[in-house]
Amino acid sequence: MKTHKNIYIITIILLLISLSGCALRKSEKNNDDKESNTINIFVDTKDEASMDMIKFAIESYKKQEEGIKINIKATTNKNDMSACLKDTKDIDLVITSRNNILDLSNQGLIADLNEFYKKNDINDRFYNIITSYGIKGDQYFAVGILPFTMQIIYNQKYFEDKDIEINKFTLEELLKFINVKDIKIPIVAPESIDAMEVITVLLGDNLVNKKELEHIYEGNAEKYNNFKDIQIVLEGLNKLTKDKYLTKDMLEVKDKDILNYIDKGRYPMGIVASSYNKGEEKLNTKVFSNYKLIGKEKTPVVFMESLIAVANNSKNQEDAMDFMKFIYSDEFQMRASENGFVTGNIKAMEDNHLINSNLKSDIISSNMTNIPFIYSLPPKIRNEVKSEIYDILRGSYSGDEWTKLIRESY
Structure with missing residues (x-):
């Protein structure tokens, strides 16, 4: 598995923007002196495919939203992630495992996404397994990224x-x-x-x-x-x-x-x-x-190694939600599917005839019992x-x- 580790490290280096500890470097302000065009994402995953998807999503969003800046912070351990979310308002989004999502929701460090799910018809546009990963009790705290x-x-x-x-x-x-x-x-x-x-x-x-x-x-x-x-x-x-x-x-x-x-x-x-x-x-x-x-x-x-959630303390939740809305739109999901990603979006899966038929049927039929x-x-x-x-x-x-x-x- 050394190859996977090396690829992961290289991907992080490509995305990482000179960050130290919890002190994220501030973005250069635009002409209107606004900081709201910067999204800071805390990434805690070793999954190569998820990192590829994240990189593709960021590049796609930047092309659509001119002037937007997205910073990535990598972590070395779960305690580092929890501490950063408690101590700073500079983290907007978190990408991590289901284990950590459950822990962060218990600590009140990530936002309730029930309204996001409702406004964007997530349950109607994605297969059940994608949404099941992000639920705890009767609340949604995250959305799954790539099922396998x-x-x-x-x-x-x-x-x-x-x-x-x-x-x-x-x-x-x-x-x-x-x-x-x-x-x-x-x-x-x-x-x-x-x-x-x-x-x-x-x-x-x-x-x-x-x-x-x-x-x-x-x-x-x-x-x-x-x-x-x-x-x-x-x-x-x-x-x-x-x-x-x-x-x-x-x-x-x-x-x-x-x-x-x-x-x-x-x-x-x-x-x-x-x-x-x-x-x-x-x-x-x-x-x-x-x-x-x-x-x-x-x-x-x-399986799903990575989910995305919104930090509760984020001072920039509006832009963070816009990014979430973009990557979970049918349009982006179909574009991702065309680029080889299996996302769990119903429209993208139906239109992609290159997906392994066994995998497609497994995703379609799965729910929380299959986690x-x-x-x-x-x-x-x-x-x-x-x-x-x-x-x-x-x-x-x-x-x-x-x-x-x-x-x-x-």
């Missing part, structure tokens, strides 16, 4: 040559087949998502009540102890491990070049973020669709869950992991 799924792709010729009807396999059976053959599975995911988190997320679909988990976000230890769904996920992971469907050495983190290797048959299959699996159709590569695990049917899991449960966990708990995942893969399982990690988190 983790697709299991395979080399059709490899399985045909072995006279295997892969379409009759469930994911569970496919993992068992790969494990018996001692074949490594390459995985290409955004840097912020751990390889084994991906498998656990697929396993946890339909097992975790996402709405209840969001409701108790940053609640006390007692509330989390009473929420048993994630222990059920860890129990399922233990079963897959004990029954030799899954091992800790099965997955290999690779870069997006692996798509060509799968197509040429060097790997029989891989797990790839759909944001990397785009462009022209490959000769031998197909997308696997039966995600059934431990006897339970699974629906698509839709990965890891995005509704406070970072401290998510890190503890990740640690328990690796312990289970090493053969250590007690059945009391959730209680233990909550105790350690609090």
Whole structure:
């Protein structure tokens, strides 16, 4: 994943405008001595595709709004972001993860966007999964930027040559087949998502009540102890491990070049973020669709690494809202779609016939239940869950992991 990290750093450098700490450099005032033509955006994401979209949106907006200036501030940690939003009114917009959006909304640092949603018909013009990411309780605090799924792709010729009807396999059976053959599975995911988190997320679909988990976000230890769904996920992971469907050495983190290797048959299959699996159709590569695990049917899991929100303390909310209105307009969304971005805007998706058909159907059918449960966990708990995942893969399982990690988190 070193390549992704380098690209992210380069993109940030291209966007960054000599900022130090929370002190954003003031824009040069225009002839009317107004500061309102400057929008300051706090960016906290490692997702390469999201950064590309942000850069495209900023360049497009500048072309439309002559004289507008947009500053980007990058952050190194969540505390830096919270502190800046508390201590200054110079931040107008925030681009960050769902985990942080939930935290910032709890602190009252980002604005209620219910009126923005209503005035701009966001719920009518975007698929449900886009709006679900930005909701907490009955309030909207953010809007999703780029949805993607983790697709299991395979080399059709490899399985045909072995006279295997892969379409009759469930994911569970496919993992068992790969494990018996001692074949490594390459995985290409955004840097912020751990390889084994991906498998656990697929396993946890339909097992975790996402709405209840969001409701108790940053609640006390007692509330989390009473929420048993994630222990059920860890129990399922233990079963897959004990029954030799899954091992800790099965997955290999690779870069997006692996798509060509799968197509040429060097790997029989891989797990790839759909944001990397785009462009022209490959000769031998197909997308696997039966995600059934431990006897339970699974629906698509839709990821979104970045959301955009308005800072509550912004002294320039009017311009910030204008920028939001621009990037969530059908016109810009269609332009973004024409440039290869999968946005979740209904009109743009309907008019784009180059989008991976599996991805399109997954986005259309998804809602809050398809949000990965890891995005509704406070970072401290998510890190503890990740640690328990690796312990289970090493053969250590007690059945009391959730209680233990909550105790350690609090």
